[in-house]
Amino acid sequence: MNQILIGSLILSILHALIPSHWLPFVTIGKTERWTESRTLTVTALAGLAHTISTTILGLIVGLAGYKLAENYHQLAESVIPAVLLMLGLWYLMQHLRHQHAHEHIDTQQQKGKSFKTLLFSLCLGMFLSPCMEINAYFLSAGALGWQALGLVALIYNLVTLAGMLLMVWVAGRGLRLINAHWFEHNENLITGLTLIALAILNFFIEF
Numbered sequence: 001m002n003q004i005l006i007g008s009l010i011l012s013i014l015h016a017l018i019p020s021h022w023l024p025f026v027t028i029g030k031t032e033r034w035t036e037s038r039t040l041t042v043t044a045l046a047g048l049a050h051t052i053s054t055t056i057l058g059l060i061v062g063l064a065g066y067k068l069a070e071n072y073h074q075l076a077e078s079v080i081p082a083v084l085l086m087l088g089l090w091y092l093m094q095h096l097r098h099q100h101a102h103e104h105i106d107t108q109q110q111k112g113k114s115f116k117t118l119l120f121s122l123c124l125g126m127f128l129s130p131c132m133e134i135n136a137y138f139l140s141a142g143a144l145g146w147q148a149l150g151l152v153a154l155i156y157n158l159v160t161l162a163g164m165l166l167m168v169w170v171a172g173r174g175l176r177l178i179n180a181h182w183f184e185h186n187e188n189l190i191t192g193l194t195l196i197a198l199a200i201l202n203f204f205i206e207f
Helices: 002-017 023-031 036-067 069-096 113-128 135-144 146-172 180-185 186-205
Strands: none
Touching: 002 135, 002 146, 002 186, 023 036, 023 113, 023 146, 036 113, 036 135, 036 146, 069 135, 069 186, 135 146
């Protein structure tokens, strides 16, 4: 259980820090001259749409894990690390191809729209772009039962939303705690290496 929760926490923190999860809201907010509270509200609503769609997909995957509960030991020892490893290698390939797999929102396409249209577009864009990496942990949690599945969903939703709001707040105040451009350019590399590290952790370490 601890292994699943720690992995879920790490991936949730990583996603909250990925620039595509918060930088578009900062950019659009400045372009549209939104107040800080409006920018944070839009971020929260769009972020919620994103985590809801990811959670729905995760629960479906978790149901598959629930049906495989009798084979949980094999699932945890081989299937989950394999899924994480394949995802990690895929993101590394995207990095080598210089593609941004996490680019949920095209900022340029959003400019000039009315607030309601803009809000709907941002929420729809985030809803239709669920994060796939966390599904390995939904699958594993599903094999342990609904309580574990609920904990993974809770961790993902709370950490992702809180992280997105924090990053928007920090960037909106002009604080330069991270190099967003470098992070954005290398987000596939960071995601890929993190997933591979988690695959190794899951394969060799029992919590």
